[in-house]
Amino acid sequence: MSGDAAPPTDTGYDEWVASLGDGGYYLACPDGHGSLPPRRVCPECGSDDLTERDLPETGAVETFTEQHVAAPAFADDVPYVTAVVEFGPVRLTGVVRGVDAADVEIGQRVTVDATDHDGSGRALVVFRPA
Ligand SMILES: [Zn+2]
Known part of the structure; x- marks a missing residue:
């Protein structure tokens, strides 16, 4: 540099x-x-x-929490899952998409993405099944 x-x-x-x-x-x-x-x-x-x-292309779900009560911007998504995912030496926290909340598992491989969830311009960390 x-x-x-x-x-x-x-x-x-x-x-x-x-x-x-x-x-x-x-x-x-x-x-x-x-x-x-x-x-x-x-x-x-x-x-x-x-x-x-x-970042590694995929990470492994380390812990996750199913959310049944959400802030207004997420009300349409309940229930949804927030997860801590291990990507090599770092851990990312975000929302899991593309899988039913009941099907998220510890150790599941996921990819990471960012989305502008509510049009506010504030990006959100998103995980999807790999
Ligand atoms: Zn160091």
């Missing part, structure tokens, strides 16, 4: 979510720890030498 380019750690969370539509990325320190924007230092070792790495 040239000296004029803004460091990747300047990228905000919303921009990072939007990048998920193109496959997404995470931040890696020289020791291989992963973290996500808008962090500026590695949460494990404190290194500020973070570089962007492509």
Whole structure:
């Protein structure tokens, strides 16, 4: 990266979510720890030498929660599932789509995407069965 380019750690969370539509990325320190924007230092070792790495194409569902009560923007989607998904060294939290809430399983392989759910321009992390 040239000296004029803004460091990747300047990228905000919303921009990072939007990048998920193109496959997404995470931040890696020289020791291989992963973290996500808008962090500026590695949460494990404190290194500020973070570089962007492509996210793995699929992740594994680590935990999930079925939501029966939703904010107004999500009222039409109830019940829906929010999940924490492990993508290599990082964990992403988002909403699972494309599968019935009752069929989501621990360890299920999913891909990640971003969607502009309610037209507000605020992107949402979305997982779909791989
Ligand atoms: Zn580190």
